[in-house]
Amino acid sequence: MGISQGLLPSGQPDADVVPVAAPAAEHHAVPGFEAVARLASGALDVSLVALLLADGSAFWYTPPGQPDPLPLDGALLAACREAARHGQPEMVADARADARFLPGGTGTVPSAIGFFACEPVFGLGGRLLGALCVADRRPRPALHAGAHAALRDAASLASTGATLRSYLNRTDPATGLPHRAAFFADLRTHLPGDHDTAWIVVIEAAPVARFNALVRAMGHAYADALMRAMAERTQAWMTPDMQLYQVGTSRVAVLPAGLHDALPPARLDELVAMLRTPIDCLGVPLSLQPGVGLLKVEANELRGGDPLRRVMSASHVAQDSGRGWAVYDHRQDERQRQEFFLVTELAAALSERAELELYYQPRVDLASGRCVALEALARWRHPTLGAISPSVFVPLAEQAGLMRTLTDWVIDHGLAQLAAWLRDGLDLRLSLNVSSIDLDAMLETRLAAAARRHGVPLSRLELEFTESVAIHHDELTRFVLDALREAGVGIAIDDFGIGYSNLDALRRIPATSLKIDQSLVRALDTRAQDAAIVRSMAALGHDLGFRVVMEGVETACVMAAVRDMYCDEVQGFHIAHPLPGAAVTGWLRGHAARGT
Numbered sequence: 001m002g003i004s005q006g007l008l009p010s011g012q013p014d015a016d017v018v019p020v021a022a023p024a025a026e027h028h029a030v031p032g033f034e035a036v037a038r039l040a041s042g043a044l045d046v047s048l049v050a051l052l053l054a055d056g057s058a059f060w061y062t063p064p065g066q067p068d069p070l071p072l073d074g075a076l077l078a079a080c081r082e083a084a085r086h087g088q089p090e091m092v093a094d095a096r097a098d099a100r101f102l103p104g105g106t107g108t109v110p111s112a113i114g115f116f117a118c119e120p121v122f123g124l125g126g127r128l129l130g131a132l133c134v135a136d137r138r139p140r141p142a143l144h145a146g147a148h149a150a151l152r153d154a155a156s157l158a159s160t161g162a163t164l165r166s167y168l169n170r171t172d173p174a175t176g177l178p179h180r181a182a183f184f185a186d187l188r189t190h191l192p193g194d195h196d197t198a199w200i201v202v203i204e205a206a207p208v209a210r211f212n213a214l215v216r217a218m219g220h221a222y223a224d225a226l227m228r229a230m231a232e233r234t235q236a237w238m239t240p241d242m243q244l245y246q247v248g249t250s251r252v253a254v255l256p257a258g259l260h261d262a263l264p265p266a267r268l269d270e271l272v273a274m275l276r277t278p279i280d281c282l283g284v285p286l287s288l289q290p291g292v293g294l295l296k297v298e299a300n301e302l303r304g305g306d307p308l309r310r311v312m313s314a315s316h317v318a319q320d321s322g323r324g325w326a327v328y329d330h331r332q333d334e335r336q337r338q339e340f341f342l343v344t345e346l347a348a349a350l351s352e353r354a355e356l357e358l359y360y361q362p363r364v365d366l367a368s369g370r371c372v373a374l375e376a377l378a379r380w381r382h383p384t385l386g387a388i389s390p391s392v393f394v395p396l397a398e399q400a401g402l403m404r405t406l407t408d409w410v411i412d413h414g415l416a417q418l419a420a421w422l423r424d425g426l427d428l429r430l431s432l433n434v435s436s437i438d439l440d441a442m443l444e445t446r447l448a449a450a451a452r453r454h455g456v457p458l459s460r461l462e463l464e465f466t467e468s469v470a471i472h473h474d475e476l477t478r479f480v481l482d483a484l485r486e487a488g489v490g491i492a493i494d495d496f497g498i499g500y501s502n503l504d505a506l507r508r509i510p511a512t513s514l515k516i517d518q519s520l521v522r523a524l525d526t527r528a529q530d531a532a533i534v535r536s537m538a539a540l541g542h543d544l545g546f547r548v549v550m551e552g553v554e555t556a557c558v559m560a561a562v563r564d565m566y567c568d569e570v571q572g573f574h575i576a577h578p579l580p581g582a583a584v585t586g587w588l589r590g591h592a593a594r595g596t
């Protein structure tokens, strides 16, 4: 029949032959067990050899070719388990005279066992690992000395395999550190009472995207070596009562035994400083961007909760913080979960498109009072969460790789609407907001293709980039912006005045409009300093040849104030809130009638 193995259900078996659960994936076989069992069954002439380990797993062997192989029945299993627990050698020459193997004993039906013997299996340092048991149908006289020695030898050989298995079951092969299952097993041992608490520390080597990029560039062997180097640094920081675990590809955890108080900030600063020092890994120097997260875990949470997930939210926050470490914060965690949920929902909204809409906000020429352009602004109406602001979902789309899909949707819808207005004889331009992620060599091609599809001249379009994109530009940005300008597309620098303006870069950028940020414009009639700043910016923009647009004009007073500030266009709630596409024609008619 050969070898079988399994994690047997704990407790008293109530069937004759015990059902065996499939071995958990992370549990290994006992290396060499089959060879040991074959030797033992040959030397002792027995029809079943079983190895029972302290974690409840059982491995058994029946020599092949037997017409009626001996089952590992309930009574035999109970005897083997008992042997694995008490750690004493035992021999039952006639099991028919032993209550455990009789009906009403530990099994539910009479056991098929006539003979039973066992030897304890010890691991390193004399730790009891389990028992090696042999059984046969026939009772027999007590084992003679040679047979007894063979059983002891087999048990000692089995102990090598069982030790190796217990090592493999706890150890990450790449770093040699105990792994996640071992971390949870040890954490449970540290928290025997329901309300016991312990601090856990989790260290991420680098943000996931960066770590993945590193694996792609340098390979897995380099990443493993890097994790070993990180583990060494952490171990150099640890005190002897702490244990280190590999709990993820780019993540280790420290379990400080008996640590009921948080680690002092100075110790954590020290850890971060050690981890941030550049590592020379396989001859390639590299700096980690570590995030150290801390969480106080309560024993209750180990039933069903996921403390590692929670502490990872803290280490994630820590990666972007100057300090490099952070204690778990429930609100931050909720925010991250909400963001994740929103990204999933956004991806669905982008594929179905029914929840997204474009609104249009008029831009009015100050001198003539005429509406010369409309800015397209994306709106997301979630069925249960309601309206979600683009200042929330645009950054999420950027992080989640959804930006190109969103921009394609905005371009397509905006241009379809513009084409309809142009067909109705309206003389308008459309400005579209574009993120830094869109700014690649394909942008001009994407826009030109959409313009062709909708029959819209490119000169009717303007793209708005935020100040930081426009200013911190490189060769590629310059190339893309030049190509767009040559095709006749206008370029606006959006939200100007709130970033770090580099006036020299401003001079070199091929932009056509400068949109001064609403936060500066909104209250310039009451804040003299804002007025002074906006006035100088507008003068500068004007002198550099840009069309100066003031955003956030909310009142008639501000509108009046910007009239003598080199302002060409105004946009804001005083003129109009962003409008659904269908409401624009009506608004334009009313606006023309009002004559402002």
Ligand code: C2E
Pocket: 361, 376, 377, 378, 389, 390, 391, 394, 410, 433, 434, 435, 464, 494, 495, 518, 551, 552, 553, 554, 571, 572, 573, 574, 578
């Ligand atoms: P933005 O491009 O600067 O757009 C102007 C924002 O100011 C809009 O907010 C508009 O509703 C708001 N606003 C207009 N007039 C006033 C005013 O008088 N007072 C005040 N307090 N606010 C005013 P919204 O629609 O929430 O958009 C926020 C930002 O989200 C936009 O700022 C833009 O950066 C981004 N965004 C919106 N739609 C898109 C899009 O389709 N693609 C990209 N990449 N970004 C977009």
Ligand code: MG
Pocket: 375, 433, 464, 494
């Ligand atoms: Mg804009």
Ligand code: MG
Pocket: 494, 495, 515, 517, 518, 551
């Ligand atoms: Mg703006």
